[in-house]
Amino acid sequence: MAPMSSKIPMSRPSLDHIIQKNESQVLESKTQQFCKQYTSLPATEKLEILKELAQKHDFDLESAKNAAESFVSHKDKNIAVQLKAAERLKASLNPSYAQIFSRIRKLEGGVKFLVDLRADLMNMLPNSNINDDSTPHLKALNNYLKDILSFSFNVGFLKLERITWDSSCFMLEKISEYEAVHPVRNWTDIKHRVGPYRRCYVFIHSSMPREPIVVLHTALTNEISSNIMSIVRQTKVQTETDQKFTLPETLEDPRKIQAAIFYSITSTQKGLHGIELGNQLIKKVVREVQAEFPHIKQFSTLSPIPSFREWLLLELRKIKNDNSVILSYFTEREKKEMEQIFNCDMHDVWFSLHQAIISNRWISDEDLKELLRIPLLKICAHYLLKEKRRANVLNSVAHFHLRNGAVLWRLNWAGDTSPRGLDNSCGIMVNYRYYIDETEENSRNYVENYHVAASDEVKDLLAPVFSKSSL
Structure with a gap:
């Protein structure tokens, strides 16, 4: 050739x-x-x-035009003639x-x-x-x-498969390569993610048996997790009988499993973008986990908030024109404290804050980090609930889970302080909680009425703050 x-x-x-x-x-x-x-x-x-x-x-435009004219001209004929004309029109558009x-x-x-x-x-x-x-x-x-x-790729043609350390090396390598949310560091890392207190499920298509279509990583925990490091980083624990550090236990104790945390979902094929498979995978995994642990009632994600920091930096640049939505989420006391930390007047505070966030310097300044905790949580709640695109929430991950019927349940400060987490959302993570009996109604309410189901804890963060002088 x-x-x-x-x-x-x-x-x-x-x-x-x-x-x-x-x-x-x-x-x-x-x-x-x-x-x-x-x-x-x-x-x-x-x-x-x-x-x-x-x-x-x-399709041929001229043939379609003629077929359309023929269909219109037969509108007063009997139904058999009309249907035949409609079939010709349909065929011409193929x-x-x-x-x-x-x-x-x-x-x-x-x-x-x-x-x-x-x-x-x-x-x-x-x-x-x-x-x-x-x-x-x-x-x-x-x-x-x-x-x-x-x-x-209708869900009826897809097979749910659990990936374990006994799965093929080829499949384990694929899972590692495709992981887009929390990159896999090495073989020890992937062994941890498919080991005890973890479940990894994939959708497989019969025409692509060696390709995972969607991958869902789940952690089995004693409560709804607020920090990703406790899930994706294998830690060492000290036993009561031995002062040496040993790896976590290898046998699961069902009594310690009270929640299932979906901490990473990845669609591996760009060519399938826009074809809803992730929501079907979550539903199937919920049923699998319930079958294995019938006592589990808590199903939740621990999700990143991609693009929040990018949006926040844009809003900080708008402040000089006094048209940013974030100003009302800072108290007068917090503004004064920022003046002291940055050693500048209010005119330059927002530029200094912008620079501290864009460089991630703020995370290593304990005073500034503590000062920003409440304002940034409030602003993040605003971003997730109030910022919209065509009436849907702006954030793509939030849109995905809300459309699936989840509840915006809790924001977690310092949930992911890795460089990726800071660049995504200033380290903030979010739990979208799946109440199994409510997901269908929540999904319909979001799709039809654009209503965001959120907990009182998150909605309370939305209340703007006012100084006495502004009342």
């Missing part, structure tokens, strides 16, 4: 060779060859293939590339190819260089791929 190069026109796989409607072994072979060639192409060549696919092999995708799905590895193809497309769409006539067609292609993949 000739090497792939944009200088050799014949190296690009031909779509015309596989767009035919008939089925044959020759056509199957050509489809396999197309997939193999496409996979080896550089991104620029892939983009050209996708543009050709989206534009040249979309893109030609539907035949290609249908043929690819039947190939070994074909479903994974389509997942990766959509991932390529999603990587290319935000690129301003393709903001031309092809963009609407590429977006339509993306939507079509999402629809057919949604069917292929």
